[in-house]
Amino acid sequence: MSTPAVIVVGAGIIGCTVAHELAAAGARVQVIDARRPGQGATRASAGILAPYIEGHGLSALRTFGGRSLGLFDAFIDRARRDSGQDVIYQRNGTFELAFSDADVDRLSALSAALWKEGVEARWVPPQAFGDHEPLVNADAKGALLITPHGFVGVTSLTLASAAAAERLGARFKVETGAIRIHHIPAGRVGVDTMSSSWDADRVVLCAGSWSSQITVEGADPIPVKPVRGQLIQLKTTAGAIHHVVWGPDGYLVPWPDGSVLVGSTVEDVGFDENYTEEGVTKLRNAAAGLVPSLADAPMMEVRTGLRPRGPDDLPILGPSMAVPGLIYATAHYRNGVMLAPLTAQLVTDLVFDRGADPALRDLSPTRHGHL
Ligand SMILES: Cc1cc2nc3c(=O)[nH]c(=O)nc-3n(C[C@H](O)[C@H](O)[C@H](O)COP(=O)(O)OP(=O)(O)OC[C@H]3O[C@@H](n4cnc5c(N)ncnc54)[C@H](O)[C@@H]3O)c2cc1C
Structure with a gap:
């Protein structure tokens, strides 16, 4: 798929950075949220990038955090370059x-x-x-x-990523949020809001704590609190x-x-x-x-x-078994900022069918049931 149509559900740091990465790779992106970009947990975040503190006692988090930290310099450079905005980063x-x-x-x-x-x-x-x-x-x-x-100014990064995605053709719809995600014949994925129905080749679910309030047809409830x-x-x-x-x-x-x-x-x-x-x-x-x-x-x-x-403090990241074409990117708990570059990269690889990264084994949605 060279120019897939993708709906990103949620415009926090995960949704905005995923949207930027996807748009930069050539996807046609639409982001939907009931609020403007950078609300949710994102607006309160301290933006600390500290995998060797946060990963204490959870080795997978330390591994993924260390990997994500290694991507940060280039990630910030791209956000600054593609948006023309500054991002606080030290x-x-x-x-x-x-x-x-x-x-x-x-x-x-x-x-x-x-x-x-x-x-x-x-x-x-x-x-x-x-x-x-x-x-x-x-x-x-x-x-x-x-x-x-170190740390990053989370609002500055989120807004720069949203602006960069928009410059690269992504559209942001601030209306009502998604209530249902479902399979549509011919390999499409449907997203219903209170007022509209959309469909796309791929849907990425990045609704943070509210992910559990969205019905994914045929799947267990998303276990995010x-x-x-x-x-x-x-x-x-x-x-x-x-x-x-x-x-x-x-x-x-x-x-x-x-x-x-x-x-x-x-x-x-x-x-x-x-x-x-x-x-x-x-x-x-x-x-x-x-x-x-x-x-x-x-x-x-x-x-x-x-x-x-999520139940094990690790993100839920990967393809859905219940709705082909749906990709989960949620449950980042205390580390969504630190893990944003790695998340954006893994999601983009999945959308473009670029082969599975071994990290997806540990983060697979199916470890929590039929998702
Ligand atoms: C006080 C505090 C400090 C933190 N400090 C750090 C830190 O130092 N380092 C770090 O890495 N992380 C930190 N975190 C965690 C980090 O902020 C989160 O992991 C991250 O913001 C999660 O991003 P998200 O985009 O998944 O969720 P959110 O930012 O919550 O965004 C979810 C978005 O989905 C939208 N949404 C909700 N329902 C729907 C729907 N039905 N349809 C469409 N959209 C919907 C919401 O409006 C929101 O915009 C901190 C968090 C807090 C609260």
Whole structure:
């Protein structure tokens, strides 16, 4: 198929980056969402790219995250070039603080293991904090610096990807969302919304937490649940921190304007996208625990999002058995930003029948039933 027609359902970071990659490869793309691009979990995301922290305890995530991180420089270059827009992106490393003896043991062992794998990582004793992060909590017993980690401005990347896709011919429909996806004879896939019916050669389902609300005819319900996350932004004097600073109760991201993002809560509250005073207080305390001078920093903003969580915390990515031509790209949970380049590449390869990537075995939708 040289110029397939593709409907992308959902315009979060996954839908927009998939749309860009597909349009760049020559597909005729239509994206549908009830909201404008970059809402959903995407709008709250801290954008941290840290597979060697997030992948702790889940080796597949570490492998896919490491692979996706390797694609990031070129991915950002393409988003900037094809959109003509800037994207906030820094590979400034993570500085993970250890406060307990158990954390010292775990992080210093991880440092040695990463070094053996060729990942630039180093244990920093408290007396050397001044060379790296002078303002972090002096009670910490050391820190693990992982140099290749970093962060991306998620809204800037999502909007640039949407703009790039549009420049390459993709169309974005902001109307009602999809309610049903079904097989149509002659190898097409149908998508019904409340007000219209569409069809295409391929459909990519990227509706994040709301994926479970879409009926895929003949398939089991998609096992994705929302997990709320709150994030705040604090005004600081420029240069308060230089790396992504990570600790047991939260993390800090140094924003280019000198402010700091503080994340995040993890809450099982269904589809409630509101913030809470309790959540904000928790984040303020977490920030002060990492960098005490942030205790009185004025708050600029609070954001919330619903992370799409699957049963095993890994994405659901691959072809549907129930509806030929449908491809799932959902359940990215805490790592949709980090995994966006790899997801966009795998989906594009599937749409263009370019052969199966071994990663798709671990991420296959069928591990969760008849999907
Ligand atoms: C506080 C917080 C911090 C985070 N920090 C990080 C981080 O540091 N690094 C990282 O990698 N990840 C992080 N994440 C996770 C990341 O944000 C998510 O994994 C990612 O945004 C998921 O993207 P998505 O496009 O799949 O879903 P979403 O962004 O939720 O987008 C789904 C889209 O589908 C649309 N939709 C819903 N229903 C329908 C329908 N019926 N039809 C069509 N469209 C529909 C929605 O309107 C929405 O636009 C964080 C998340 C939160 C909440």
